Amino acid sequence: MPDKLSIQVAYNKESGGWGEAVRLMEEVMREHDYDVGSFELVSGEEGSFEVRIDGEVVFSGRVPSPGEVSDAVRNRLSNDVGRRVRYNVIRFWRTALAVTGMNRKGVR
Numbered sequence: 001m002p003d004k005l006s007i008q009v010a011y012n013k014e015s016g017g018w019g020e021a022v023r024l025m026e027e028v029m030r031e032h033d034y035d036v037g038s039f040e041l042v043s044g045e046e047g048s049f050e051v052r053i054d055g056e057v058v059f060s061g062r063v064p065s066p067g068e069v070s071d072a073v074r075n076r077l078s079n080d081v082g083r084r085v086r087y088n089v090i091r092f093w094r095t096a097l098a099v100t101g102m103n104r105k106g107v108r
Contacts, residue, residue, distance in 0.1 A: 003037070004035055004036060004037030004038075005032075005035055005036050005037060005053055005054055005073065005076060005077075006036075006037055006038045006040075006053070006054050006055070007028060007036055007038070007039045007040070007051070007052065007053055007069075007073070008039075008040045008042060008051070008052040009021045009024055009025065009039075009040070009041050009042065009049075009050070009051050009052075010042045010043070010044030010045075010048055010049065010050040010051075010052075011041065011042070011043065011044055011048075011049055012043075012044055012045070012048055012049060013043050017044075017049055017063070018041075020049070020063045021041045021049075022041070023066075024051070024064065024069050025039050025041065027066065027067070027069065027070055028069055028070055028073055031070050031073075031074075032070065032073050032074075032077070034086070034090050035073070035077055035086070036073075048060075048061070049061065049062060049063050051064060051069055051072075053072060053073065053076055054076070058072045059072075
C-alpha cells in the first residue's frame with residue numbers, strides 16, 4: 001500500500017457535478033491533507049459520479065453526502081496502523097494549535 005492515498009473523483013460537468021467534486025476535495029483535504037498524495041478531478045460520462053480511493057470505488061452513481069468521503073478516507077487510514085498513528089498525532093497537534101491560536105510554525 002502506498003504511503004499516501006490517491007483519490008479520484010469522476011463527475012458529470014453537464015449536470016453541475018463540478019461544484020460537488022470541488023466541495024468533496026475541499027472537505028477531504030481540510031481533514032486529511034497529510035495523508036493524501038494526490039486528488040484528481042476527472043470529467044466523467046453523462047450522469048456519472050464516482051469516487052475512488054487507491055483505485056477502489058467507494059461511491060458510484062450518486063453524489064456523497066457531506067462527511068461520507070472523509071469517513072471513507074478515515075476508514076481506509078484506520079486499516080493501516082502506521083497511518084492511524086500518524087493521523088492521531090496530526091489531529092492532536094492541529095487541535096493544540098487551534099486552541100493556542102498558533103500556526104504550524106509556532107507563530108500566533
